[in-house]
Amino acid sequence: MKTSLNRRSFLERAALTGAALSWGTSPGVSAEKAGTASTAASSRPAFPPGAWPIWDETEERALMDVLHSGKWGRTASGAAKVREFESAFGSRMKATHCVATSSGTTALLTALGALNIGPGDEVIIPPYTFVATFNAVTASYALPIFVDTDANTFQIDAKKIEAALTPATRLLLPVHIGGSTCDVDAIAALGKTRNIPLIEDGCQAPLAEWKGRPIGTFGIGGCFSFQASKNLTAGEGGAILTNDAAFADLCYDFHTPGGAKKSPSSGRGANYRMTEFQAGVLLAQFTRFEAQAKLRDENAAYLSSLLETIPGITPARLAHGNNRSGWHLYMFRYDKTKFAGLDRARFLQALSKEGISASSGYARLNTSAHVQAIAQNRHYVRLYGEKAMKTWLDRNQCPVNDSLTEEAVWFGQNRLLLPKSEIERCASVIRDLQKRAGELVRT
Numbered sequence: 001m002k003t004s005l006n007r008r009s010f011l012e013r014a015a016l017t018g019a020a021l022s023w024g025t026s027p028g029v030s031a032e033k034a035g036t037a038s039t040a041a042s043s044r045p046a047f048p049p050g051a052w053p054i055w056d057e058t059e060e061r062a063l064m065d066v067l068h069s070g071k072w073g074r075t076a077s078g079a080a081k082v083r084e085f086e087s088a089f090g091s092r093m094k095a096t097h098c099v100a101t102s103s104g105t106t107a108l109l110t111a112l113g114a115l116n117i118g119p120g121d122e123v124i125i126p127p128y129t130f131v132a133t134f135n136a137v138t139a140s141y142a143l144p145i146f147v148d149t150d151a152n153t154f155q156i157d158a159k160k161i162e163a164a165l166t167p168a169t170r171l172l173l174p175v176h177i178g179g180s181t182c183d184v185d186a187i188a189a190l191g192k193t194r195n196i197p198l199i200e201d202g203c204q205a206p207l208a209e210w211k212g213r214p215i216g217t218f219g220i221g222g223c224f225s226f227q228a229s230k231n232l233t234a235g236e237g238g239a240i241l242t243n244d245a246a247f248a249d250l251c252y253d254f255h256t257p258g259g260a261k262k263s264p265s266s267g268r269g270a271n272y273r274m275t276e277f278q279a280g281v282l283l284a285q286f287t288r289f290e291a292q293a294k295l296r297d298e299n300a301a302y303l304s305s306l307l308e309t310i311p312g313i314t315p316a317r318l319a320h321g322n323n324r325s326g327w328h329l330y331m332f333r334y335d336k337t338k339f340a341g342l343d344r345a346r347f348l349q350a351l352s353k354e355g356i357s358a359s360s361g362y363a364r365l366n367t368s369a370h371v372q373a374i375a376q377n378r379h380y381v382r383l384y385g386e387k388a389m390k391t392w393l394d395r396n397q398c399p400v401n402d403s404l405t406e407e408a409v410w411f412g413q414n415r416l417l418l419p420k421s422e423i424e425r426c427a428s429v430i431r432d433l434q435k436r437a438g439e440l441v442r443t
């Protein structure tokens with residue numbers, strides 16, 4: 001019993017930040033391939049279930065190689081790691097160009113900078129996203145316009161975008177949230193018809209596919225993050241993918257002062273370069289990435305098949321053409337009325353007691369203090385006018401998203417790397433909780 005409790009409390013700590021690997025695997029993927037086997041030769045610590053990131057001597061060697069080479073940044077003569085990573089990630093995602101950056105945020109800032117998005121421009125974003133999507137827009141003093149969420153997929157509701165367009169709309173910036181995809185076909189078609197560029201925020205979604213095609217190039221480009229919690233990580237890191245050579249050059253030049261591509265300058269730029277150390281670690285992580293993704297695919301499908309049989313638990317549906325999720329998050333809706341009124345916080349607490357850590361996910365971004373502050377920001381008031389900023393606050397209403405933020409529950413990508421028995425235990429704990437819910441409500 002004690003061992004079991006220890007193991008559970010360990011899993012809890014591991015939950016939303018990392019992946020649990022070393023207990024074995026689901027059928028078809030060997031533990032070794034998924035990066036779960038212990039490596040006697042390595043000086044790495046033994047990875048308990050839930051540990052993330054996973055690394056071994058491959059990462060050690062990559063870091064030492066860069067260290068000893070003395071070429072620590074991509075601008076050093078003969079530096080090759082960032083280029084190598086760009087080529088590997090770009091070709092895996094079937095994009096002809098990749099520009100690596102220091103983070104997902106700087107990938108977004110670079111893409112928006114390359115398009116010269118700025119004051120007076122409106123940018124369409126979802127409210128169900130990490131605040132970085134919003135920040136990338138306001139860092140350019142453009143106006144983020146929220147389009148409500150589809151309650152079934154948790155993604156931006158593509159059908160509602162057109163009504164939010166104005167003559168000032170200069171960019172569509174949908175997000176592939178949780179690693180699953182939004183209806184990127186419909187959004188790309190709308191962008192084409194209305195001549196508005198599309199940048200996909202794919203920060204959570206490397207390897208995700210729409211109708212068999214990796215995301216990131218449905219519009220002019222896509223942005224990715226390799227931050228510490230991400231499925232492919234170097235602690236921090238990012239990338240822009242595109243099939244447009246001119247846009248790739250603009251991004252390259254924007255992200256490096258005095259950029260070498262000689263693209264037509266907007267007079268703007270920054271240093272958002274990825275380091276050779278980051279690229280070395282990413283290349284090492286890449287060696288396990290596919291096997292880990294396959295394991296997540298299998299476990300997510302299995303978990304859904306179990307959870308779908310529980311009244312009140314509704315896994316986020318994949319949008320119609322989304323035939324591969326990157327599974328950064330496993331998201332579902334929790335209906336407390338099917339659990340004797342047990343509220344979500346207490347449901348999460350009860351899961352946590354069983355060593356199953358879960359999160360309530362994003363709060364309402366569109367009405368958060370951070371977002372509302374823009375309406376009083378002196379630059380915004382000067383640029384857009386007080387009245388327009390008040391109207392903007394009114395435009396920010398997203399009722400579907402409001403309800404979703406009350407009902408959502410997430411498991412981190414780490415849960416999808418646990419052995420099958422742990423996936424089964426998760427569903428049976430929820431089933432058991434449903435039976436005990438009335439009693440829990442009364443205590």
Ligand SMILES: Cc1ncc(COP(=O)(O)O)c(C=O)c1O
Nearest residue numbers: 103104105130132133203225227
């Ligand atoms: C949807 C989304 N966009 C942007 C970002 C920003 O990426 P980073 O943290 O690498 O700057 C993140 C990171 O979590 C994200 O989830």
